Amino acid sequence: MRSTVSKAVSAHKGDLVAKLRAAGLRPTRQRIALGKLLFADCDRHVTAECLHQDATRVGASLSLATVYNTLHQFTNAGLLRQVIVDGEKTYFDTNTGDHHHFYFEDRGLLADIPGDDVRIDGLPKPPAGTEIERVEVVVRLKSRD
Amino acid sequence: MRSTVSKAVSAHKGDLVAKLRAAGLRPTRQRIALGKLLFADCDRHVTAECLHQDATRVGASLSLATVYNTLHQFTNAGLLRQVIVDGEKTYFDTNTGDHHHFYFEDRGLLADIPGDDVRIDGLPKPPAGTEIERVEVVVRLKSRD
């Protein structure tokens, strides 16, 4: 799940189309453009607005509504996950595995915390009638000085 | 009995007025009403909307804008802290010490996890030029069944 190089090399349009089909999504021009931006290279943390700008920058023409639709469809298909670290905007993460985040508050950027080295001990059992869906750690960072 | 109770209540109010003065905030009717709701009993996690409803329920009459203003003033004074667990609304926490949270996603409720019991190991050093402002753990819970 973390062989970045071979993933980048093998992230061809055909794979993307297969990925979309497997998710029950038609491989439209818009979804392919967004899929390339999201899945072609290394892992990304994007907002809808920023992904829309990326698409525009690359010459793809699609509406912001489509970016929102697509991000949610990808999330429902398990291709993305949401990360909530800021009340103003929602981040979408191409890394769907178990991991945690640094959040650079002044720049509004997310970064994965490398490795599975993070261990959390001493968590109490969840209250009766509930179960843990996910444990999230966010390390909020500020610039020094 | 009754005199004990009213003494306790007025002692609380005196504390509250002192607390506001120490924060450089005039003890207005609105701030005292909200301060009572927030600080009189046990720790609370509230949204602006919910605190406004609480105030209305208790007979205090103030605008939602004032609730927002007051929550931010209290936060800037270190009397509250913000907790971000939901993209839709902001929670304010009367517990300003180091601690973590259960989040009951389907009910939109927060509960404290005492900070002393939770240990986080294996966090990497923050990137150069940054420092940790806070480490937050959120345990997202869903109802079983």
Added chain:
DNA sequence: TCAATATTTTAGAACGATTCTAAGGAGTTG
């Protein structure tokens, strides 16, 4: 291939939480 059908895209309106504006109200000081 080519219509019939199902899904997708999109512009623009709507929404909901939050913030802003600016004018009147209230706390403080002497």
Added chain:
DNA sequence: CAACTCCTTAGAATCGTTCTAAAATATTGA
């Protein structure tokens, strides 16, 4: 009380996001 400063508030504005419904596109199968 007067003078001053700070506070409250209704309503407008903002902003990220969702909704609507009509036009566009993908898929199916004859």
